[in-house]
Amino acid sequence: VLVLIRSPMPRLRSLLQRCWGRLERGLWPGVFGGQSPPWGPALAVQGPALVPQGISDAGESSAEVPSLLESILWMAAPKQRRTIEVNRCRRRNPSKLIEIKRNIDVCPECGNLKQKHVLCGYCYAKVKEETRLIRMEIHKKEGGPFNAPTVETVVLYEGEKPTEKDEGKRIIERASKRPSWFVQD
């Protein structure tokens, strides 16, 4: 298992390792002008990354033309540490602050807060709970999957009788009072 100890230039080492890995797999044949990879260790070049440790990883020998490899090492890197003042200007810029929302209203039914284009959370939770109970009743009546009837369903609460309109429909009995928001046609 390769566990890297922190060398003086860890990023350079990791970059070189990646380059070397790519070279080994033949994914970078264009660098050496058509030479057949893999090739043995050549001269060690006066690169900026000469670390004398030869650990178990593959030796980092370089190309014949030093300028090719050195050109790979020119990656964008910050020159100076960004001061805390500069950092604050960027982080506290008004475009990054959270905007206050002006689309919050009061729900006329329950009095909780709601967004204008969204259903009231409290009322929705109430309805969701009621539908959960109705679904439990339906599940008890059907008794298994794939038993849904082809006729409509009517939900009746305590003390309600099916009317003429509910002739051929399936009736689900709920053993509680009808909630005020569930209007019976």
Next chain:
Amino acid sequence: RWLASGSLFPLSCIHTSTSLQKIGKWEKKNRIVYPPQLPGEPRRPAEIYHCRREIKYSKDKMWYLAKLIKGMSIDQALAQLEFSDKKGAKVIKEVLLEAQEMAVRKHNVEFKSNLHIAESQTGRGRYVKRMRYHGKGMFGMMKISRCHYFVKLVEGPPPPPEPPKTGFDQAKEYVQQLRNRTLVHTL
């Protein structure tokens, strides 16, 4: 807490309250007691300090929410936090509700809506360093950050927002600075 001194064990008079390691400075601010006000003085508005420690969230991300809330009335702040998508919004909402209840019960505040947020700050909590495993056997050290959140509620309507500084004001200040210059170490 205090048992009768006629009990069997002589050491029972020592109070066995749970001693927290350190009672933070913000919590101690609730304990100051002012001398009673003279009849002619204007009424001192009630101040309530509340905080929550070691919230599992980043202090920089929490700062944006604290900045959002800063000068608002408590109702407006709760409305904004309820519809914010951030994780810290839920935590701060709980803190505000706790503080509001504390204000009504213990700090003699008459109307719970008559509060506004004078200060809201975040602080750095204890960080823990952990290993984060990358591919190919590489690893990095990550820090699990936590933060504190402090809020100060003051009774009364929120203060009006300051008008933004115009160019004219800045020019006036500049001219005033020029006029204040004097000669030093001379006659």
